[in-house]
Amino acid sequence: MTVATALAQYNALQSKLSAYNHAMSLIFYDGATTAPKKTADNRAHALSVLSEESYRLTTCEETVSLLEFLDAHREELSQKDRRSVELSLKDIRELQKIPMEEFVAYQELLVKADDVWHDAKENNDFASFCPILEEIFATTVRFATYCAPEMHPYNYCLGKYEDGLTMEQCDAFFAALRQKIVPLIKRITRAQQLDNACLHGHFDVSSQEKFARALMRVMGIDEGRCGLGTTEHPFTTSIGSHRDVRITTNYSEEDFSSSMYSVIHEGGHALYDMNSADDLAYTNLDGGVSMGIHESQSRFYENLLGRSEAFVAHIYPDVVACFPEQMKGYTAQDLYRAVNRVEPSLIRVEADEVTYCLHVMVRYELEKRAVSGELAVRDLPTEWNRLYREYLGVEVPDDTHGVLQDSHWSGGGIGYFPSYALGSAYGAQLLAKMKQSVDVDACLHAGDFAPINDWNREHIWKYGCLIKPGELLESALGEPFDPTYYTDYLEKKYSELYSL
């Protein structure tokens, strides 16, 4: 075998695997958006076959020897091929440690879990979801032990979403945030509260959808390659490659800002995914490199841009055009203040920027303890409610507005939540760096996202998974990560808003 023939085989394999990913992502997306209600078992059947086949292709002897051959010749490979092989080998060495039947059974379990979670959330019925959630936690721990027996299983979970992240780092990071955020919230609580009445009323779904599409256009999202769907919990997924991306949202008829900011958030994910360099399509380097970096983009657009005075001023006429009756008598400044009102609340995805990280901390604490075996899954609701009381000072009325609100656990995403807080902090530092060369406020005022998107494309998006997340971030920032950019940003913005 020559390196050239091996590479050709490897590329063909990658291309094949991306077709399986296409099918599986689409089946998942269909289940969340369009599929009739009683078809989960039918989807589970197809997914189990396809994931088994994809697993077999990924781990079969032929693939392993191909990868080992290429790895042995790594010096002769381009940077791109070297990185791709390195990531494949990493994946394969992990997958090999998980018995195939268990891997396939877990995929099937997740499909069913999604369905059970939806019903449980709708009916405020944690008990019906508990057994399947127990199985998800148990499998997560078992797989972590298979893959990295030397590691604490929760560190393994964290590392899946942010390479190298540990509980120690998270503890330190969250402590730093808490030290600044908790006193800030106290000062805000004592100040004159911001009014957000303009967000409330009746907003019909079709006007909201029209507005959502307007937001996507302003953000510079190519609608020819990015769809918009409706789901219980908003998410973004690529279908097979960065050439077809879907975002979803959920419309609240009582508050248009809920879908507005979920569209901007998912739109940030979509921009990142859609803007991998085109030659990364159908390889394992296509799309975002880690969930921390991913959330740095989504929360960048959602908050740092989307809740800025300049952007709100720009988008205000669109809001008025879509909701003329409801916005009567409210100025752009009213809207800016409304979307930045700070108020400890129940739902993470609707939380303001200041209290948001406290929502994440609750989940982090619970996951950490559940994975460590210190907390039984059946006790999650009680502990959830206790921590919401302790961290946010709110009483959780029911599990629908508590432990059942997020789709992450039912999707197996244990260890994901810290990415949101990390991403928020990355984003603040990225914005500071971007402002050295781009007049961000002027762009937002003008609704011209091109210079902002260009900066992100050049420094982050185009690389896909070519560069490790830590290196990518540091190279974009030009300095090490420092969460004080984020806490300073929050202090400054909210001191002004609340005249502290």
Place this chain on the structure above:
Amino acid sequence: MTVATALAQYNALQSKLSAYNHAMSLIFYDGATTAPKKTADNRAHALSVLSEESYRLTTCEETVSLLEFLDAHREELSQKDRRSVELSLKDIRELQKIPMEEFVAYQELLVKADDVWHDAKENNDFASFCPILEEIFATTVRFATYCAPEMHPYNYCLGKYEDGLTMEQCDAFFAALRQKIVPLIKRITRAQQLDNACLHGHFDVSSQEKFARALMRVMGIDEGRCGLGTTEHPFTTSIGSHRDVRITTNYSEEDFSSSMYSVIHEGGHALYDMNSADDLAYTNLDGGVSMGIHESQSRFYENLLGRSEAFVAHIYPDVVACFPEQMKGYTAQDLYRAVNRVEPSLIRVEADEVTYCLHVMVRYELEKRAVSGELAVRDLPTEWNRLYREYLGVEVPDDTHGVLQDSHWSGGGIGYFPSYALGSAYGAQLLAKMKQSVDVDACLHAGDFAPINDWNREHIWKYGCLIKPGELLESALGEPFDPTYYTDYLEKKYSELYSL
């Protein structure tokens, strides 16, 4: 190998293939309903990989020897397994005759063709579609020659949709219809025309969708297993098994009856597909047995039931509830007469029952000549327009309302059209038989489809592909097929309506 182990292997293979079918149907459905506009190439990539893999599984040596082993032991198999093996062998022997690269390239071509056809139809631009349509016709002829060199290629095409059907039979069948229908149309043209003003006005899409769902419920379609989407051209597809079926419709804001009857038509297909015996799921016996039988069900619900006086009387209050303003002053009898107005027109899917078969005859003539090499694909528009003038007496204003109106050719469905006419005729004879034991009119008056659906399930649906279409039809009818049931039905119904 024992028969038992061979059967276990065979069932595993069938189950695997159905997962590939699930993925491919869903990718197609997504492309037609939901996918962003510029993603056809991305879908083509995934489909080419999946269809190649499915082709490989179907035709590999291992599968062939397995099937030959089972075929050699056919006497030991259950009727179900015997029929399944027989169909698989038939497919495989055909597929083996088509070089794999050509098969895969054709699947990719069809994905692109769908996109090109949509744009061509939208822009009245046959020229942009012509090269790809030429390729589709050429490939159809080439594949027919590979598979059945002894046969006229168009007979091979016809047989794909209705086992054993030939041009000779079609010619005779259409001649019989023409002999009765053409004079009937002449008598109708001389009579007092029926008024259909109540169908026209402005009907918003969301009310039409609400009405479509009401129709599905009345028809006894389980919405938990049957979705409703929106597409350019309505269709029905199973997703992996009869446990998940999707129908689509197209809403005309000027005429609600267009989507109404497409929903009932596709609903008939869906009922057939959804009601295969449950143990046929994930086998090649799941779903309808031929397109002629399929259309006998769809056109049965659409016309024989859906345009009957009894059904229109039953559904009238729902129409009024959805479109109260537009229906003001119109009675159920007005609606009945409106949906049965006979008028030679341009669009097949909107044609009345009497002229419908003439639309089919145009397509049949053109396909037959194009496949035979007597007509160049580039000349289809001119010939289309000429035949519409000759058969229907209408002038085709542009290709959007002419040769580009249907999706069948862009989907490779050459030879499909005659099924519509055959199905219509099968349906009339089935209705006559059903009426011997079911009081169909009383059921329709009461909106109680259960006894009708039960009859169809017992006599047709539950068999899936267990029985050959000809045998299935004759066993349901209790006598040979006879198109005079259909022409008699048309004569009687329209003589009454038009007081001939």
